[in-house]
Amino acid sequence: MMDTMDLAQQQVAENLDHHLAVAISRPQRSSAFFCEDCEGVIPEARRRAVMGVVTCVSCQATREAYAR
Template sequence: MASGWAKDGAVQEQIDSTVEDGIEQARQRLRNQGPSLTICEECEAPIPEARRQAVPGVRLCIDCQAEADRHQTHHANYNRRGSKDSQLR
C-alpha cells in the first residue's frame, strides 16, 4: 500500500514514542522516595498491595492520584519528533 513519504510502520512508531514519552513523564512526577504507603495520605483509604508493588514509593490511592493528575499541567499529547511538518519548519 502506498503511503507517501512515510515508511512502513511509521504511524505505529509515532504512537509508541508518544506512549513512551508519557510513561517517562509520569515516572518523573512520581515521588520514589522511601517505601510505598499502605494508607493514602489524602483520604486515608487503604492502598492495594498490587499498586504498592507496581508503583514504588506510591503515596496516594488510585482515586486521589487521578484527581491530582487532573490538576497537573498537561503537555501537548502530539509527538512532533516524527512529524514531517516539524522537520519542514
Template sequence: MADSMDLVQQRVEEELARNLANAKQHPVGASEFFCLSCDAEIPEARRRALPGVQLCVTCKSIGELKSAHYSGGAV
C-alpha cells in the same frame, strides 16, 4: 542543513532524555499502606507496582487532572 534522519535522531534523544528525567522523579522507598490524602487503603498490587507510592488511584488521578487544568493542558 539537517536532513530528516538527523531530525529523527534529535527527537529520539530528546524523548530519551525526557523519559529519564521522569523516571528519576519517582519516589524511592517504602510505599504507604494508606493514602496520604484520603486515608483509603492502597491495594497491595499498586504498592508492588509503584515503589514509594503515597496516593490511591483516585487521589492521584484527581491531582493529575488539577495539574493539567491549572497548567493549561487539555483534559
C-alpha cells in the same frame, strides 16, 4: 586509536551513567499503606507496581487532573 585519557574519560562517563541510573531507579521512600489524601487503603498490587506510592488510584488521578 584511543589514548589513556580517552579511555579514562570513557570509563568515568560510563561510571556516572551507571550511578545515575541506580539513583533514579531507587524509590525515594517506601510505599504507603494508606492514601495521603483520603486515608483509604492502598491495595498491595498498587504498592508493588508503583514504588514509593503515597496515594490511591482515584486520588492520584485527581492530583494529575489538577496539575494540568
